[in-house]
Amino acid sequence: MPTQGPFDLPAHVHSALTPLNKRLVVNRRGSTVWHAQTTSGPFAVKIGYPSQTHAWTALAPAREAAILRQLIPEEEVRSGEWEKGTWSAQPWREGESLFSLWEPHRHPSKPAEPNLSEALSCVAALAALHESGWVHGDVQPNHFVIGPTETSLIDLALARGGDVPEIYDFRYHGCLVHYEAPEISSSILKSGTAVPTMEADVYALGASFFISATGWRHVSYPDDADRKDQRQAIVDKPHRPINVPGVLGTLIEQMMSHNPADRPTSAEVFQTLRKAH
Structure with missing residues (x-):
């Protein structure tokens, strides 16, 4: 059985970063x-190792580093x-995750409409990644870090769009199912793998x-x-009714369309939110 960590910085990594x-x-x-x-400042240092269910997690830090060097x-x-x-080290992104920041909105006694500026900053981060030719492949609310001056989209280990050294590459087996688009779930159920797309990223942002x-x-x-069974439900069942008020609720409905061709692009979502904001 694989060891589950946590693992301290290996000696040579400690020496490299001091x-x-x-x-x-x-x-x-x-x-x-x-x-x-x-x-040199704060870093996020990732130590990858095989998990109980996946061997590719051991390669993920180096794969992400290869992608980050292109961005x-x-x-x-x-x-x-x-x-x-x-292992990899990258600049630490200061801020709160989208899920943490919007925690007050999940209480009935609090204002129901989320902050459009925060939503817009998340869309801007995804749209910028798409504009650079990359698909994230693992969009989820904890991967948006909303800081005082910028919002960062982190955890790019599953991204596709450029060259990755073959020794660190691996096939895409989906993301966290809570944000997975129906076509991704369907492909994984049929073949065990899928091809991440910008359309699936948009769906995942809506779900986020x-x-x-x-x-x-x-x-x-x-x-x-x-x-x-989770993936089969995503394929077979409609998404929950969207009860988020205002323009964001309307956008989420569009972003989570079952047909990828019916979803707006991240750039279109950005333009709509910017006008509403």
């Missing part, structure tokens, strides 16, 4: 993430290998807005349903 201090951020699904303060200055990204997989504002998953299924 952190002044560090704190554990998360350890799950084959990834230990540290917030490391260095003389941000190369000197801001470091990566390498260690005995159980790969919906769950962050309401607390409800986009499609209903039992909490204890296995992954196959």
Whole structure:
């Protein structure tokens, strides 16, 4: 059985970064993430290892690093290998996740309409990624970090759109099912893999807005349903009624259209929200 961590920074990674201090951020699904303060600034350091269900998680940090080097200055990204997989370091993005920031909206006693500026900043981040030719493949509310001056879309290990070294590449087996588009779920049920698309990213962003504002998953299924049954529900059932008020609710309905061709692009969502804002 694979060891589940958390894993400390391997000695050679510690030597490369020489952190002044560090704190554990998360350890799950084959990834230990540290917030490391260095003389060059704060970094998110990811230590990848095989999980109980997936071997590819060991390669994810190096794969993400290869993608980031095509999107941000190369000197801001470091990566390498260690005995159980790969590791990477990238600039730490300060802020709160979309899901955390919208927590007050999930209480009936609080204002029901989410902040359009925050929604617009998330759309802008996704639209910018799409404009650069990349598909994210794992859009979810915890991957939008909303800071005081900018919103960052993080966790690009599953992204597609450019060259990735073959030794670190792996096939796409879907994302967190709570945000998975019907066509992605259908493909995985049939073949075990899928091709991430910008249309599926838009669906996932709509589902992210919906769950962050309401607390409800986009499609209903039992909490204890296995992954196959969850995906079958996404394929077979309509999404939940969209009860988010205002222009955002209308947009979510469009973004979560069952037919990918009926969804607006991320750029179109951005333009609509900007005009409403």
